[in-house]
Amino acid sequence: VVSDVQARRRAEAVATLQRETGLAEVHGLLCDVSKEDQVQALVAFAEDKLGGTDVLINNAGLGGSRRVVDMPDDEWHKVLDVTLTGTFRMTRAALRVMQPRGRGVIVNNASVLGWRAQAEQAHYAAAKAGVMALTRCAALEAAEFGVRINAVAPSIAIHAFLKKSASEELLDSLAAREAFGRGAEPWEVANVMVFLASDYSSYMTGEVVSVSAQRA
Numbered sequence: 001v002v003s004d005v006q007a008r009r010r011a012e013a014v015a016t017l018q019r020e021t022g023l024a025e026v027h028g029l030l031c032d033v034s035k036e037d038q039v040q041a042l043v044a045f046a047e048d049k050l051g052g053t054d055v056l057i058n059n060a061g062l063g064g065s066r067r068v069v070d071m072p073d074d075e076w077h078k079v080l081d082v083t084l085t086g087t088f089r090m091t092r093a094a095l096r097v098m099q100p101r102g103r104g105v106i107v108n109n110a111s112v113l114g115w116r117a118q119a120e121q122a123h124y125a126a127a128k129a130g131v132m133a134l135t136r137c138a139a140l141e142a143a144e145f146g147v148r149i150n151a152v153a154p155s156i157a158i159h160a161f162l163k164k165s166a167s168e169e170l171l172d173s174l175a176a177r178e179a180f181g182r183g184a185e186p187w188e189v190a191n192v193m194v195f196l197a198s199d200y201s202s203y204m205t206g207e208v209v210s211v212s213a214q215r216a
Contacts, residue, residue: 001046003031005060025049033060033086034078043093052101055197056094058087058108061127065120065170076123083127084134091138091149099145106142107196108135108151109189112212115153128153132208139206148205150196155212158183179213 002017004010007030014028027049031042046053062082066075087108098104113121114129132151139149156174175183189211195201196209 001027001029001042001049003029003042005030005032033090034081036089039086039089039093043090043097047097053094053097054104056090056104056106057193057197058090058106058131060086060090061109061124063121063124066123067120068122071123079123080127080130083124084130087131088134091134095138095142095145095147098147099142102146104142104147105197106138106147106149107193108149109193110135110151110153110208112153112155112210112214114208135208136206143205148201150201150204150206151208152189152192152196153208153210153212154184154189155210155214156183157186157189159186177214184211184213 002010002013004013010028010030014026017023017026027045029042029045031038033039043053060082062079064075064079091106091108094104094106098106108131110131111124111128113125114132116125118125132153135149135151142149155178156171158171158175171183175181192209192211196204
């Protein structure tokens with residue numbers, strides 16, 4: 001089950017997964033993680049279609065560039081509501097179905113900005129630092145029920161959505177700081193998510209794994 005806030009992206013993701021995996025059972029549902037009723041509907045949809053939720057990947061996020069002195073409250077709240085509170089809402093909903101079964105894995109998408117400073121990113125960095133703290137605290141609570149919660153913290157992964165939200169000059173500058181002189185491909189981050197979702201990471205919980213090649 002995949003979800004998106006936009007119908008076109010959701011449909012494209014479903015079609016791509018069906019084509020590349022050969023699976024007929026790929027489902028999609030619109031979901032705005034800032035809306036509790038839609039979060040509940042998504043989890044109920046997954047439970048119905050899959051017969052139980054084994055893995056949740058929290059990947060919804062919202063960013064932008066703005067200096068603190070110029071940032072209006074509504075922009076701050078919007079980024080926090082989607083990126084941090086949306087992750088909280090999805091985690092809470094998933095735990096309510098995972099914990100009674102005594103199994104499940106949640107993988108959150110954080111960011112190295114949760115650790116490192118970058119100008120004009122106070123709202124996004126604060127949200128991602130919150131995702132890291134949420135991961136650690138929720139993991140302790142979920143462990144007694146056999147549910148694991150971890151996170152990945154990418155530095156920069158180049159994808160179409162990022163190219164629309166940031167200038168080419170900024171992306172080139174950020175990529176140049178990486179040890180390999182380039183940003184990550186999305187699959188290079190996804191591979192770590194797959195590892196954390198699998199039994200290969202069975203003794204890991206409450207961890208935030210950096211997926212970056214930044215210079216020391």
